[in-house]
Amino acid sequence: xxxxxxxxxxxxxxxxxxxxxxxxxxxxxxxxxxxxxxxxxxxxxxxxxxxxxxxxxxxxxxxxxxxxxxxxxxxxxxxxxxxxxxxxxxxxxxxxxxxxxxxxxxxxxxxxxxxxxxxxxxxxxxxxxxxxxxxxxxxxxxxxxxxxxxxxxxxxxxxxxxxxxxxxxxxxxxxxxxxxxxxxxxxxxxxxxxxxxxxxxxxxxxxxxxxxxxxxxxxxxxxxxxxxxxxxxxxxxxxxxxxxxxxxxxxxxxxxxxxxxxxxxxxxxxxxxxxxxxxxxxxxxxxxxxxxxxxxxxxxxxxxxxxxxxxxxxxxxxxxxxxxxxxxxxxxxxxxxxxxxxxxxxxxxxxxxxxxxxxxxxxxxxxxxxxxxxxxxxxxxxxxxxxxxxxxx
Numbered sequence: 001x002x003x004x005x006x007x008x009x010x011x012x013x014x015x016x017x018x019x020x021x022x023x024x025x026x027x028x029x030x031x032x033x034x035x036x037x038x039x040x041x042x043x044x045x046x047x048x049x050x051x052x053x054x055x056x057x058x059x060x061x062x063x064x065x066x067x068x069x070x071x072x073x074x075x076x077x078x079x080x081x082x083x084x085x086x087x088x089x090x091x092x093x094x095x096x097x098x099x100x101x102x103x104x105x106x107x108x109x110x111x112x113x114x115x116x117x118x119x120x121x122x123x124x125x126x127x128x129x130x131x132x133x134x135x136x137x138x139x140x141x142x143x144x145x146x147x148x149x150x151x152x153x154x155x156x157x158x159x160x161x162x163x164x165x166x167x168x169x170x171x172x173x174x175x176x177x178x179x180x181x182x183x184x185x186x187x188x189x190x191x192x193x194x195x196x197x198x199x200x201x202x203x204x205x206x207x208x209x210x211x212x213x214x215x216x217x218x219x220x221x222x223x224x225x226x227x228x229x230x231x232x233x234x235x236x237x238x239x240x241x242x243x244x245x246x247x248x249x250x251x252x253x254x255x256x257x258x259x260x261x262x263x264x265x266x267x268x269x270x271x272x273x274x275x276x277x278x279x280x281x282x283x284x285x286x287x288x289x290x291x292x293x294x295x296x297x298x299x300x301x302x303x304x305x306x307x308x309x310x311x312x313x314x315x316x317x318x319x320x321x322x323x324x325x326x327x328x329x330x331x332x333x334x335x336x337x338x339x340x341x342x343x344x345x346x347x348x349x350x351x352x353x354x355x356x357x358x359x360x361x362x363x364x365x366x367x368x369x370x371x372x373x374x375x376x377x378x379x380x381x382x383x384x385x386x387x388x389x390x391x392x393x
Contacts, residue, residue, distance in 0.1 A: 014087055019032060020388060021078065023386050026078055027386065028383075030076075036069065048090040051074055051075070057092040098173075098266065102142075106140055128141075129228050130160070143180055149263065153268050155261075163220045165201075166199050176194040179194070195364075202340070209285060228244045237264060238263070240261060245258075271355075274348070277351065289338075292313045295309070296308075303329060307324055308327075320368070325358075
C-alpha cells in the first residue's frame with residue numbers, strides 16, 4: 001500500500017472526526033481505524049489526516065474478514081481526551097515510512113534436489129506459491145520466508161514445513177529488512193549495526209506461530225497440500241503478510257486456513273488473524289519455553305484481553321528478552337505447556353481467531369532492560385487495544 005489512499009466514493013471533499021479516549025490510560029502510537037462503510041461519501045482523491053496540526057497519511061487496509069478500514073496514525077491520546085481530526089485531500093509526502101513487508105527470492109539459479117544453486121539475483125515479487133516439497137535451508141527465499149517490520153521491531157516466519165515466527169531485534173528505527181539476508185543465511189545471526197536475529201526458535205513455536213494441540217504437544221503447520229503467500233499491503237503506517245494453507249492436516253482433519261499478519265507504525269506487536277473453512281474446535285499458539293526466563297500470565301474474565309508472557313536472558317545473544325501474547329479472553333480454552341513451549345489453546349468463533357504477539361530486547365533502540373520495563377510495554381499494548389469512540393461530522 002502506498003502513502004495516501006484513493007477512496008472510490010464521490011460527493012464530499014473532506015470529513016471532520018472526533019476521537020474520544022474512553023479510558024483513564026494514556027494511549028501512544030495509536031492507529032485509528034474507521035470502517036469505510038461507515039464514512040460519509042468522499043470524492044476520489046488521495047487523503048491525509050490533520051492530527052494535532054500535523055499532516056499524517058491516510059491508508060485503506062482490509063482485514064481477513066474482508067472488512068475495509070480507513071486508517072491514520074495518532075501519536076498520543078491523553079486519558080479521556082477528545083481530539084478533533086480533519087480528513088482532506090492531499091499527500092503526506094514528508095511523513096516517514098514506518099512499516100515494511102516483503103517476500104523475496106532468488107532468480108538465475110536452479111534447484112538441485114532441495115537446494116537452490118548457481119548464480120542468482122534477488123527479486124521481490126511479494127507473491128509466491130511455495131514449490132511442492134519445499135523444505136528448510138533451500139537457499140531460495142531471502143531469510144527463508146516473508147518479513148515485516150515497524151520502527152520498533154522486525155519479524156519473519158519460515159515459509160516451509162516449520163512455519164515458525166522468528167524475531168529480528170532492531171537498533172535503529174529505520175527500515176532494515178531490505179538489507180537483511182542478501183548475502184547468506186548466517187550473517188543476520190550475528191550482531192550488526194542494524195541489530196540481529198535475536199531469537200532461538202528451533203523446534204518451538206517461536207512467538208505467536210500457528211499450531212494445533214495433539215494431546216501432548218503443539219504441532220506447527222507442517223503438513224499441507226500447498227501454500228500461497230503474498231504481501232497485500234506495504235504502507236507507511238501498516239504492512240501485512242497474507243498466507244493461505246490448503247489441505248492443512250489438523251489431527252486428521254483436512255482444512256484450508258488463511259492467515260493475515262499486520263503490523264502498525266510505532267508498535268512492537270503484530271496482529272495475527274486466522275480463518276478456517278471447517279469447524280475445528282481448537283487451535284493453538286504460544287511462545288518458546290526457556291529456563292532462563294520467568295513465565296507469567298494475566299487471565300482476567302472481566303477484561304477483553306488477557307496475556308501470557310516471559311522475560312529473561314533468553315535471546316540468541318544471551319540478553320534480556322521479553323515475549324508476550326495477547327489473546328481475547330473469551331477465546332482462551334486452556335493454558336498448557338510441552339517440552340518446548342508455553343501454549344494457549346484457542347476456541348475459534350465461526351472459524352475465526354485473532355491475537356497479538358510482542359517481543360522486546362534490551363538492545364533495542366528503545367531498550368527494554370528490566371522486567372518492569374517489559375511490563376510497561378505490555379500495558380502500552382493493552383492500552384492500544386482499547387477501542388476509541390469515533391464521531392463523524
